Amino acid sequence: MPEYKAPLRDIKFVTEEVLDFHGHYANLLGAEEATPDMVAAILEEGAKFAERVLSPLNRVGDQQGCQFKDGVVTTPDGFKEAYQQYVEGGWPSLSHPEEVGGQGLPDSLGMMVTEMIATSNWSWGMYPGLSHGAMNTIELHGTDEQKQTYLTKLVSGEWTGTMCLTEPHCGTDLGMLKTKAEPQADGSYAITGTKIFISAGEHDMADNIVHIVLARLPDAPAGTKGISLFIVPKHNVDDAGEMADRNHVSCGSIEHKMGIHGNATCVMNFDGAKGFLIGEPNRGLNCMFTFMNTARLGTALQGLAHAEWALQNSVAYAKDRLQMRALSGPKAPEKAADPIIVHPDVRRMLLTQKAFAEGGRALIHYCSKLVDITKKGSKEEKEEADELMSLLTPIAKAFLTETGFESANHGLQVFGGHGFIAEWGMEQNVRDCRIAMLYEGTTGIQALDLLGRKVLMTQGATLRRFTKIIHKFCKEHKGDKRLKSYITALDKLNGEWGDVTMKIGMKAMRNKDEVGAASVDYLMFSGYVVLAYFWARMAVTAQTKLDEGTDEVGFYTAKLQTATFYYERLLPRTRAHVEAMLSGADNLLAMDEDNFLFLNA
Numbered sequence: 033m034p035e036y037k038a039p040l041r042d043i044k045f046v047t048e049e050v051l052d053f054h055g056h057y058a059n060l061l062g063a064e065e066a067t068p069d070m071v072a073a074i075l076e077e078g079a080k081f082a083e084r085v086l087s088p089l090n091r092v093g094d095q096q097g098c099q100f101k102d103g104v105v106t107t108p109d110g111f112k113e114a115y116q117q118y119v120e121g122g123w124p125s126l127s128h129p130e131e132v133g134g135q136g137l138p139d140s141l142g143m144m145v146t147e148m149i150a151t152s153n154w155s156w157g158m159y160p161g162l163s164h165g166a167m168n169t170i171e172l173h174g175t176d177e178q179k180q181t182y183l184t185k186l187v188s189g190e191w192t193g194t195m196c197l198t199e200p201h202c203g204t205d206l207g208m209l210k211t212k213a214e215p216q217a218d219g220s221y222a223i224t225g226t227k228i229f230i231s232a233g234e235h236d237m238a239d240n241i242v243h244i245v246l247a248r249l250p251d252a253p254a255g256t257k258g259i260s261l262f263i264v265p266k267h268n269v270d271d272a273g274e275m276a277d278r279n280h281v282s283c284g285s286i287e288h289k290m291g292i293h294g295n296a297t298c299v300m301n302f303d304g305a306k307g308f309l310i311g312e313p314n315r316g317l318n319c320m321f322t323f324m325n326t327a328r329l330g331t332a333l334q335g336l337a338h339a340e341w342a343l344q345n346s347v348a349y350a351k352d353r354l355q356m357r358a359l360s361g362p363k364a365p366e367k368a369a370d371p372i373i374v375h376p377d378v379r380r381m382l383l384t385q386k387a388f389a390e391g392g393r394a395l396i397h398y399c400s401k402l403v404d405i406t407k408k409g410s411k412e413e414k415e416e417a418d419e420l421m422s423l424l425t426p427i428a429k430a431f432l433t434e435t436g437f438e439s440a441n442h443g444l445q446v447f448g449g450h451g452f453i454a455e456w457g458m459e460q461n462v463r464d465c466r467i468a469m470l471y472e473g474t475t476g477i478q479a480l481d482l483l484g485r486k487v488l489m490t491q492g493a494t495l496r497r498f499t500k501i502i503h504k505f506c507k508e509h510k511g512d513k514r515l516k517s518y519i520t521a522l523d524k525l526n527g528e529w530g531d532v533t534m535k536i537g538m539k540a541m542r543n544k545d546e547v548g549a550a551s552v553d554y555l556m557f558s559g560y561v562v563l564a565y566f567w568a569r570m571a572v573t574a575q576t577k578l579d580e581g582t583d584e585v586g587f588y589t590a591k592l593q594t595a596t597f598y599y600e601r602l603l604p605r606t607r608a609h610v611e612a613m614l615s616g617a618d619n620l621l622a623m624d625e626d627n628f629l630f631l632n633a
């Protein structure tokens with residue numbers, strides 16, 4: 033049976049030893065309560081909840097899935113009770129403001145707990161995850177009355193939330209959306225239209241559901257400049273703030289899909305449902321962009337979650353499963369065969385998972401530290417953190433989900449044919465992971481956002497913010513002979529990042545399609561460089577600990593060995609990405625559309 037154990041040691045290494053979260057909390061406005069003892073206690077409780085309550089439900093969720101009957105969605109056995117425990121434990125309110133009933137703790141602390149929830153049971157975690165999206169929207173753009181009415185109930189966990197963007201004819205291109213919002217005499221709006229693929233759109237875990245819906249006002253301009261944002265509750269709310277009659281919004285059906293069976297993916301029909309405008313008319317997409325970074329970071333986390341889950345289970349299996357002898361002679365002569373962990377190729381798969389999971393963890397928690405600063409830092413600090421987040425978010429979302437999927441696949445492969453069999457859970461992990469590269473903007477769309485909007489449209493200024501940080505780090509450590517191989521390679525790639533950007537920028541001046549043609553290779557190249565930076569930072573910390581003398585020689589030595597594996601075995605992939613991205617758009621665009629297939633003999 034697959035199992036999950038919260039990686040508290042590694043979370044502590046990344047957040048405390050590498051990223052100095054204790055120092056960060058000591059200086060962060062309003063983070064006085066996040067003392068080391070408090071953080072440790074929260075992590076321990078979060079770990080127990082993830083390991084004991086959520087992890088055992090992961091397979092149940094996959095096998096039972098959600099059921100739909102007459103507009104009602106029933107979640108798998110145990111999901112509702114687990115949600116009740118989550119609410120009673122005060123988890124929904126952890127990092128929301130005290131004014132609306134939250135505990136006011138930093139977002140980055142919430143992210144550590146979310147990592148454990150996400151890894152132990154991604155499908156279940158999506159219900160509170162979507163609520164956080166709705167909470168962030170109302171927190172940033174809602175009126176005081178909307179906050180009082182809806183946000184307090186979402187923060188307490190009594191109600192959950194959704195994000196309703198997608199329609200049958202528009203996913204990526206939201207400019208085409210048709211859902212209408214007609215102004216009513218009482219100041220509300222009548223919302224009419226169909227939304228599809230709405231995660232957690234209907235379920236039995238909470239009494240009310242607060243939908244955040246994108247729709248068009250009657251006089252709205254065409255395209256993305258004519259989209260407004262609305263709150264549409266499943267049950268209307270009376271003047272006393274209590275749930276009243278049913279609103280005209282209903283679930284038409286749920287999808288039968290490849291994975292995340294425990295999470296309901298709903299068709300939502302709005303038939304003149306009562307809605308309330310959030311923010312300015314026609315500024316809906318701008319409102320959404322203000323919290324898009326955190327939402328995308330939440331999906332980036334899914335990549336880490338499936339990589340970590342694959343790693344934990346495939347390491348255990350590789351130590352246990354006996355097949356063949358090591359090429360260099362038996363390693364366990366007393367046994368019928370050696371455990372498969374002796375074979376170099378099995379180690380290649382395990383170390384790939386380890387390098388992506390632990391490197392991804394460093395990137396995720398670095399970004400969540402930036403989120404804290406974007407909210408509570410000084411003006412200059414906020415400006416820098418905002419710019420870094422805008423660069424790193426598409427990289428984290430696309431690179432970590434792509435490498436998370438690769439890791440989930442390696443996890444399955446380590447199990448051989450047993451990986452393909454449901455009871456081991458490895459095939460579920462692959463299926464559940466696959467969606468991460470699609471929703472919240474596909475890999476292709478993240479890549480366009482990175483290269484087009486974030487890098488070229490800022491004339492490289494956003495990129496330089498980060499390459500300067502890497503440059504400074506390399507300068508500081510280039511004298512250390514033991515770290516030389518990492519630092520030299522990182523410094524070189526960091527310079528190359530600027531060079532390839534310039535080359536693509538020049539080509540794009542002649543032909544805009546060059547951007548789309550280079551973008552995914554550019555994003556993957558960027559991801560490998562970013563992770564190389566974090567692996568170098570982790571290597572510096574590990575080396576320092578070993579130099580100082582430590583009881584955990586194995587832990588820190590493994591960090592250095594994984595860094596070496598990453599630099600020698602995974603980082604060379606950048607060469608292929610550079611060649612491909614600079615090869616130009618012709619090899620993609622030359623072929624006539626009619627020549628893609630010739631089926632008749």
Ligand SMILES: Cc1cc2nc3c(=O)[nH]c(=O)nc-3n(C[C@H](O)[C@H](O)[C@H](O)COP(=O)(O)OP(=O)(O)OC[C@H]3O[C@@H](n4cnc5c(N)ncnc54)[C@H](O)[C@@H]3O)c2cc1C
Nearest residue numbers: 195196197198202203204229230231297471472473474476
């Ligand atoms: C399980 C699940 C849960 C979801 N949850 C939600 C939710 O809670 N709320 C919500 O609103 N939506 C949700 N979605 C919708 C999801 O965000 C969309 O499916 C996604 O945005 C892609 O849109 P699409 O499916 O219409 O694909 P399309 O937009 O049709 O894209 C098809 C392909 O074309 C590519 N493409 C499109 N335009 C370009 C371009 N300009 N350049 C290069 N390539 C391009 C895409 O990358 C993709 O590969 C969910 C989807 C699923 C499957």
